[in-house]
Structure formats: C-alpha cells, structure tokens
Amino acid sequence: xxxxxxxxxxxxxxxxxxxxxxxxxxxxxxxxxxxxxxxxxxxxxxxxxxxxxxxxxxxxxxxxxxxxxxxxxxxxxxxxxxxxxx
Numbered sequence: 001x002x003x004x005x006x007x008x009x010x011x012x013x014x015x016x017x018x019x020x021x022x023x024x025x026x027x028x029x030x031x032x033x034x035x036x037x038x039x040x041x042x043x044x045x046x047x048x049x050x051x052x053x054x055x056x057x058x059x060x061x062x063x064x065x066x067x068x069x070x071x072x073x074x075x076x077x078x079x080x081x082x083x084x085x086x
Contacts, residue, residue, distance in 0.1 A: 008077040011084045023068035023079055024049070024056050035068055036082035043082060058082075 004019035010030045017026045024046045027035060033045040035056045046056035049069050056068040059080040068079070 006073050006075045006077075008073050008075070008079065010079045011081055017073050019073075021073050023058065023060065023066075023071045023073055023077070026073050027058070027068060027079070027081060032081065032083050034081055034083040 005016050006019055006021075007014060007016055008023075008026060009015075010027060010032075013030065015026065015030050017029065021029075024035065027033070034043045035046060035058050036044045038044055044055045046069050047053040048055075051067045051070040054067070056070075057065045058068045060066040060068075060071060061078055
C-alpha cells in the first residue's frame with residue numbers, strides 16, 4: 001500500500017503531510033504551535049483537540065475561523081495562522 005502525501009501551504013511555506021493528518025498537527029509539524037492571536041495579541045494554540053475550546057481557529061483557503069483540530073489536510077490547502085501578523 002502506498003502512503004498518500006499531500007502538499008499544503010502554511011503561512012507561505014509548502015509542507016508535505018500524510019493523508020489523514022489534521023491541520024493542527026500539520027501546523028505543529030511545520031514547527032509552530034500558534035494558531036491564532038487573542039484580542040490583546042497573545043499567541044494561542046490548540047488546547048482541547050476536539051473543537052470545544054476554539055483556540056485552534058485558522059484561515060483555510062480564505063475561510064476564517066476554521067477549527068484546525070477538526071479539519072483534515074487536503075492537497076493544495078492554504079492555511080494562515082496567527083503566527084503571521086497582519
């Protein structure tokens with residue numbers, strides 16, 4: 001059986017992940033834990049891993065406030081996190 005490798009872009013950097021990897025896990029594999037910024041600018045990261053805390057929100061393919069812990073990576077996906085300052 002061949003492992004399927006997906007190409008995704010996180011904050012402008014292309015990375016490769018296996019099929020079935022969540023966006024939150026891909027962000028961590030890319031070397032960052034930051035998914036968003038609080039109202040006061042503090043870095044936030046996934047906490048519960050099941051979508052309840054909402055700390056894992058990112059922008060995926062232009063759609064804001066997507067739960068990265070509940071979203072599986074798709075080939076060509078573009079993710080923007082709070083690591084990038086507007």
